[in-house]
Amino acid sequence: EVLIGGKWAVIEEGQPFLPSVLWWDHCREDLPPLNDREPVVIALDAATGREVGDSDCFAICGITRHPNRPDDSVAVRFTKTWQVRAGEKLDYQGTEDNPGPERFLLRLCGFDLDADKRIVPSDKPSYNVIRVVYDPRELHDMSQRLMREGVASFREFGQMSQREEADRQLLTLITQKRLSHNGDRELRQHIQYADRKLDSTGKKLRIVKRTKNARIDLAVVVSMGSFECLRMNL
Numbered sequence: 001e002v003l004i005g006g007k008w009a010v011i012e013e014g015q016p017f018l019p020s021v022l023w024w025d026h027c028r029e030d031l032p033p034l035n036d037r038e039p040v041v042i043a044l045d046a047a048t049g050r051e052v053g054d055s056d057c058f059a060i061c062g063i064t065r066h067p068n069r070p071d072d073s074v075a076v077r078f079t080k081t082w083q084v085r086a087g088e089k090l091d092y093q094g095t096e097d098n099p100g101p102e103r104f105l106l107r108l109c110g111f112d113l114d115a116d117k118r119i120v121p122s123d124k125p126s127y128n129v130i131r132v133v134y135d136p137r138e139l140h141d142m143s144q145r146l147m148r149e150g151v152a153s154f155r156e157f158g159q160m161s162q163r164e165e166a167d168r169q170l171l172t173l174i175t176q177k178r179l180s181h182n183g184d185r186e187l188r189q190h191i192q193y194a195d196r197k198l199d200s201t202g203k204k205l206r207i208v209k210r211t212k213n214a215r216i217d218l219a220v221v222v223s224m225g226s227f228e229c230l231r232m233n234l
Contacts (some may be wrong), residue, residue, distance in 0.1 A: 006112050011202075015074055015195065015196060016192075016194070016195055016196070016210070017167075017171065017194035017195055017207055018171070018174065018175075018189070018192075020189065021188065021192045023174050023175055024181075024188060024191050024192070025183075025188075026167070026177060026182070027174055027179050027181055027183070028178055028181060028182065028183045029180040030182070031067065031075055031077065031163045031180060031181075031182055034062070034064065034078070034127060036125065036126065036127055036128055036175045037044060037128055038064050038067075038127070038128060039064065039065075039128050039130045039232075039234045040062045040063065040064050040077060040127050040128060040129055041061050041062070041063045041064070041065075041129075041130065041131045041132075041133065041225050041228045041229040041232070042060065042061070042105065042108060042129055042131070042132045042133070042138055042152075042225065043060070043063065043132075043133045043134070043157070043221035043222070043224040043225035043228070044058075044059070044060050044101070044105070044132065044133070044134040044135070044143075044221065045059045045060075045134070045135050045139075045217050045220045045221045045224070046058050046101075046134075046135065046137075046138035047137050047217065050070040057081035057082065057083045057215055057217040057218070058081065058082040058083070058090055058101045058217070059079070059080075059081050059190075059217035059218045059220065060079065060080050060081075060101060060104065060105065060221060061076060061077075061078065061079045061080075061187075061218065061221040061222050061225050062077045062078045062079075062108070062127065062225070063075070063076060063077065063090050063222070063225035063226050063228075063229045064077055064229065065229060065230075065234050066178075067178055069178070070169045072178055072230075073173070073178040073179065073180070073227075074173065074178070074179050074180075074226045074230060075179070075180045075181070076179070076180070076181040076182070076184075076187070076222055076225075077186055079124075079186070079187050079218050079221075079222075080101075080104065080209075081186065081217065081218065082100065082101055083161075089220065092142065093113060093117065102142060102146075105132070105146070105151075106119065106122070106146070106151060107122060107124060107126065107160055108126060108127055108129060109126060109127075109129045109132075109151050109152045110122055110126035111126075111149075111151055112124070119149045119151065122211065124148045129152045129155065130152075130232070130234070131152070131153050131154075131155060131228055131232060132146075132152045132153065132154045132155070132159075133154075133155050133156075133157040133224050133225065133226075133228045134154060134156065135144070135157060135158055135220075136156045136157075136158040137158065139175065140156070141158075147171060154204055155228070157207040157224045157227075157228070160188070160206075161204075162227075163208070163223075163224075164199070164205060164206050165204075165222045165227070166224055166226070166227035167196075167205055167206050167207045167223050168204070168205045169223075169226065169227055169230070170207075170219075170223040170226055170227075171196075171205065173226060179222075179226060180185065186218060187218045187219075187222070189215070190215055190216050190217060190218035190219045191216075191218075191219050191222075193209065193210050193211075193214035193215060193216055193219075194207045194208070194209070194210065194214075194219045195207075195208050195209065196208065207219055207220060207223060
């Protein structure tokens with residue numbers, strides 16, 4: 001009743017985010033390549049490191065309106081993660097051949113770093129990035145610095161109420177098959193490892209880890225990016 005008919009009923013807490021990962025599998029679709037004219041929303045979610053055990057991922061995704069159903073559907077066009085071992089810190093810039101998340105984002109937006117680590121226009125292929133949404137807990141400084149440099153338009157996505165609205169919307173998009181993806185295995189795993197957490201009223205829903213070591217970072221950025229993509233008048 002909740003997932004198919006859109007009716008109101010109580011969804012129990014402590015259950016998987018999706019009743020079955022088959023819901024996600026049914027959203028797989030062969031999407032056309034993303035071109036440099038399609039408006040794309042990028043979502044970022046960073047993670048603090050751990051002294052014991054591997055840290056969460058730094059996750060990034062690109063979301064567009066669906067090429068054939070732009071009014072109410074979205075498409076996951078690309079995803080990427082970075083992770084470091086226990087006790088290590090992630091190099092946000094990385095190297096020319098092995099870019100970290102900051103350099104990777106710059107290239108998506110048509111910029112790069114020169115030999116002196118200054119932001120300069122790039123001659124490599126880039127996308128039409130119209131918004132970057134981010135979790136401000138770990139990414140406020142980087143995002144504000146890049147926005148001052150004119151890299152892209154950035155918007156915080158940190159309020160609890162907004163996350164709850166976005167996560168519930170993601171559940172609706174998947175179960176109504178209004179989200180498409182290319183079948184990326186890592187993204188599927190992050191969706192599969194996600195549980196749902198409800199507020200005291202039972203009406204608001206948030207994606208949470210099933211276990212301490214489960215990684216759901218890609219599920220989080222897909223939720224953020226999809227919400228912003230549908231919110232904007234593209």
